[in-house]
Structures are given as structure tokens and as C-alpha cells.
Amino acid sequence: MMSEKPELPEIGEKETGLAQAAPLLIGWFKKNARPLPWRMDRDPYRILVSETMLQQTRIETVLPYFERFLSDYPDPAHLAAAPEDEVLKHWEGLGYYSRARHLREAARQCVEKYGGKLPGSYAGLRALPGLGEYTAGAVASLAYGEPVSAVDGNVLRVLSRFWNDERDISRSAVKKEARSRIEAVLRTLDEPGVFNEALMELGEVRCLPNGRPQCLRCPLNGLCLARQAGTEADLPNRGEIKPRRKEAKTVLLLFCGEKVALEKRPDRGLLAGLYGFPMLDGALSLFDAAEWVRSFGVRVLSAEPAGEAVHVFTHVEWAMRGCRFRTDRPLPGLIYAEADELATKYALPSAFRLYRAQAKDSGKDKQNGKMGSDQ
Numbered sequence: 001m002m003s004e005k006p007e008l009p010e011i012g013e014k015e016t017g018l019a020q021a022a023p024l025l026i027g028w029f030k031k032n033a034r035p036l037p038w039r040m041d042r043d044p045y046r047i048l049v050s051e052t053m054l055q056q057t058r059i060e061t062v063l064p065y066f067e068r069f070l071s072d073y074p075d076p077a078h079l080a081a082a083p084e085d086e087v088l089k090h091w092e093g094l095g096y097y098s099r100a101r102h103l104r105e106a107a108r109q110c111v112e113k114y115g116g117k118l119p120g121s122y123a124g125l126r127a128l129p130g131l132g133e134y135t136a137g138a139v140a141s142l143a144y145g146e147p148v149s150a151v152d153g154n155v156l157r158v159l160s161r162f163w164n165d166e167r168d169i170s171r172s173a174v175k176k177e178a179r180s181r182i183e184a185v186l187r188t189l190d191e192p193g194v195f196n197e198a199l200m201e202l203g204e205v206r207c208l209p210n211g212r213p214q215c216l217r218c219p220l221n222g223l224c225l226a227r228q229a230g231t232e233a234d235l236p237n238r239g240e241i242k243p244r245r246k247e248a249k250t251v252l253l254l255f256c257g258e259k260v261a262l263e264k265r266p267d268r269g270l271l272a273g274l275y276g277f278p279m280l281d282g283a284l285s286l287f288d289a290a291e292w293v294r295s296f297g298v299r300v301l302s303a304e305p306a307g308e309a310v311h312v313f314t315h316v317e318w319a320m321r322g323c324r325f326r327t328d329r330p331l332p333g334l335i336y337a338e339a340d341e342l343a344t345k346y347a348l349p350s351a352f353r354l355y356r357a358q359a360k361d362s363g364k365d366k367q368n369g370k371m372g373s374d375q
């Protein structure tokens with residue numbers, strides 16, 4: 001039997017709703033926009049750096065990184081000329097390090113092909129490494145006023161509520177439809193970039209996730225279909241979320257003299273190409289880990305547990321157990337770093353935070369072979 005009312009608004013209705021929302025949203029944003037450092041001008045490079053950092057990362061976390069990055073790499077030429085390890089060190093703690101590599105590679109292409117500037121259109125931006133639809137759309141619309149959308153998870157959440165759309169926002173068809181509806185509206189606006197940025201802002205300060213929308217203070221509350229239906233706290237539908245794979249790891253803090261051992265991680269996989277403490281698969285006992293260390297023909301002068309930590313990645317979770325050893329000689333094939341080089345030279349991801357804090361004291365007690373006790 002046909003239901004009397006369509007489950008979702010018809011296409012025209014959705015676009016009409018968004019077109020009606022545009023002046024309210026833009027007016028609200030112009031009054032209430034947070035004074036973020038990349039909003040001071042419309043420089044495409046600054047916008048690119050901010051948008052790259054903001055993917056998967058909260059604004060408060062990004063702010064100090066952004067300032068430091070821009071002060072050391074004020075334009076694509078500076079970034080392109082910097083060694084990759086140095087750029088990764090600037091990214092240390094932000095996570096998703098391939099973003100930093102791609103950004104540097106994009107800067108190199110800007111120098112090679114565009115005289116050190118970013119390409120001046122969505123199509124040119126989209127062809128750079130690491131710039132997907134979202135980032136290219138954000139830069140092209142915010143910096144150049146091109147009527148292209150910039151749809152991320154925040155924007156999809158806002159729209160799923162605005163349209164009371166119960167479909168799974170992780171489906172590419174749903175995102176594609178949102179993009180084309182937004183672009184239909186953007187083409188009618190004088191300031192398409194402001195509309196895009198206002199949608200992002202609304203998702204971050206009003207239309208909050210996890211059932212916490214601040215509807216009373218939302219400029220679109222009179223038009224929002226989820227609010228009318230009372231479903232705002234139940235949306236968006238994010239589909240089936242797969243449980244993370246759990247992996248047990250043994251992290252080795254290997255001290256020798258004043259130095260601690262690091263390894264450069266493989267070029268592929270988690271934390272690719274970054275530095276970390278050597279790790280073994282599985283949760284080894286202190287005894288078994290010491291046996292592994294001895295198998296390189298070195299003497300173990302002391303052995304202590306170094307605490308447990310969990311690090312959550314997007315699809316994997318590491319349950320880490322630390323083992324701290326002092327050996328009479330370095331193990332082959334590892335990099336032995338001074339404590340201050342951990343701060344200045346090697347990009348060590350935050351997964352190793354607990355162990356890094358202990359490694360800072362690597363030189364202590366070197367005379368008598370005992371460890372510090374900073375667990």
C-alpha cells in the first residue's frame with residue numbers, strides 16, 4: 001500500500017529548504033564566526049593547511065600546530081624545501097601522518113607546476129596529492145568563491161537532521177546527493193564559500209554529534225525537519241560501525257648508555273615511516289622479551305616492566321605492554337637516540353606517549369645500570 005506521505009522530502013523540497021536556510025545560515029555565521037587564524041584572510045595555502053589539519057582532528061588541538069606550521073612553512077616553497085622527517089616532526093601528535101606527507105608533496109607540485117602558488121580552480125586542486133573532494137572543495141570555495149561543495153561528516157550530520165533523512169550517511173550515494181543539492185544552492189549565492197564554512201561551523205558549535213544538538217540556539221531551528229519530527233537526537237544514521245580489531249603488542253624500551261633504541265617503522269601500515277620504540281607482536285612476559293633481546297648476543301643488565309597503554313586507531317586498537325631493558329651493547333639495526341633528540345629530531349607518534357615519558361630519563365642511573373622509577 002502506498003503511504004500517504006513520502007518518507008523523505010521530495011528533491012525540490014530539499015533544495016527549497018536549503019535555499020531558504022542560506023540567508024539565515026550566512027547571517028548567523030557572519031555574526032558568530034569564531035575568529036580562527038585561517039579566517040583572517042582568504043589565502044588558499046593557509047586554508048589548505050587548516051583544512052588538512054582539521055580532517056579527523058578537533059579545532060582546539062589544531063590551533064597551536066597551525067601557528068607553528070605556518071610560521072616555519074609560510075608558503076608552498078618553504079614546505080616543499082623541508083625534509084620529510086622535519087615536516088613529520090611538526091605533525092607529531094596530530095595523527096594521520098599521511099596527511100603531512102601528501103601536503104608536502106602537494107607543495108612540491110605547486111612549486112614545480114604553478115610557480116609556488118596553489119592552482120586556481122577546484123579541478124587543479126583536486127589533482128594535487130591528498131586533496132579529495134572535501135579539501136579541494138573547501139579551498140576552492142573558501143579562497144576562490146567557486147560554487148563547489150565541501151561535504152564532510154559534520155555537514156552530513158547537519159543535513160541529515162535538516163532534511164530528517166534517515167539514510168546511512170556513510171553511503172556514497174547519500175553523500176553524492178548532498179553534494180549536488182548543496183551545489184544547486186551554491187550556484188545561486190554571491191558567497192558560496194561563506195555558506196560552506198557556515199555549514200561546517202554549524203556542525204561544530206550547534207548541530208553537535210552524539211544526540212547533543214543545541215537546537216534552541218540554532219539559526220535553522222524553524223526549518224529543520226528533524227526538529228519538527230523530534231528525531232534530531234537520533235540522527236544521523238551512521239550505518240553499522242565495525243568493531244575495531246584488537247592487537248596485543250610488546251613495546252621495548254632498550255637503553256644503552258645514555259641512549260634509547262628507536263626503529264623507523266615500515267613504509268606501509270599503521271604509523272608508516274614514523275619513528276617508534278621497537279615492538280613485538282603479542283603480549284610477551286618480561287622473561288620472554290628478555291630472551292628475545294639476548295638472542296642478539298647482548299647482555300641484559302636490568303629488566304623491568306614499563307607499564308601498559310592502549311592506543312586507538314580508526315580500525316585497530318593496540319593493547320601495549322612495555323618492557324624496559326638496559327643492555328651492555330646496542331642491538332643491531334636500531335637507531336640509538338639521545339633523550340633530547342626525541343624532542344627535537346624524531347617524530348614519535350602519541351601511541352608511544354607513556355613510553356616516551358620514560359625514555360626522557362634514559363641517561364639516568366647509567367653508572368650503576370639501574371633504571372629511573374618514573375612509571
Ligand code: ADE
Pocket residue numbers: 050051054197200201204
Ligand atoms: N572544519 C573544517 N574546516 C572548517 C572551517 N573552515 N571552519 C570551521 N570548521 C571547520
